Amino acid sequence: GVLLNQQQRFEEAENAYKNITRSDSLEQYATAQFNLGVLLKQQQRFEEAEQAYKNVSRSDSAEQYAKAQVNLGALLHDLKRFNEAEQCYKNVSREDSVEQYAKAQNNLGLLLNQQQRFEEAEQAYKNVSRSDSAEQYVKAQNNFGNLLAALKRFEKAEKAYKNVSS
Numbered sequence: 001g002v003l004l005n006q007q008q009r010f011e012e013a014e015n016a017y018k019n020i021t022r023s024d025s026l027e028q029y030a031t032a033q034f035n036l037g038v039l040l041k042q043q044q045r046f047e048e049a050e051q052a053y054k055n056v057s058r059s060d061s062a063e064q065y066a067k068a069q070v071n072l073g074a075l076l077h078d079l080k081r082f083n084e085a086e087q088c089y090k091n092v093s094r095e096d097s098v099e100q101y102a103k104a105q106n107n108l109g110l111l112l113n114q115q116q117r118f119e120e121a122e123q124a125y126k127n128v129s130r131s132d133s134a135e136q137y138v139k140a141q142n143n144f145g146n147l148l149a150a151l152k153r154f155e156k157a158e159k160a161y162k163n164v165s166s
Helices: 002-006 010-018 026-042 046-054 062-078 082-091 098-114 118-126 134-150 154-165
Strands: none
Touching: 002 010, 010 026, 026 046, 026 062, 046 062, 062 082, 062 098, 082 098, 098 118, 098 134, 118 134, 134 154
């Protein structure tokens, strides 16, 4: 499927992903459904992408579940289905994937900030540690600093920005 997708043979890639079942392999099924979701989203087939992401369960693969929840959250956020997006981000745990947890918390912070739920956004950003993902930590600290600056909490904003370089 991935190779077909890279060759822009989208219909064949879609069929390849759909042909993998849970009885073949839970991990392969989860990966196929995740990749199917990505493919369908790229084609702006949002309802089908949503279903593909929802097909991935934690018991199939915790890592793929986390990735699917992050992507589903982003899709729902784009579709302005904010409560559902929030729940997707909250579904991801560190035990699923530290990298995806960090990404989910950062995205959650952005979503909550957009809704002017500043204290909750602040907590989401603080949930991201450098050991989860250096890249997401930098993004979370910058987003946290931006939030604090917008709230005119300049000393704390400066500290958040400095956390990036320390």
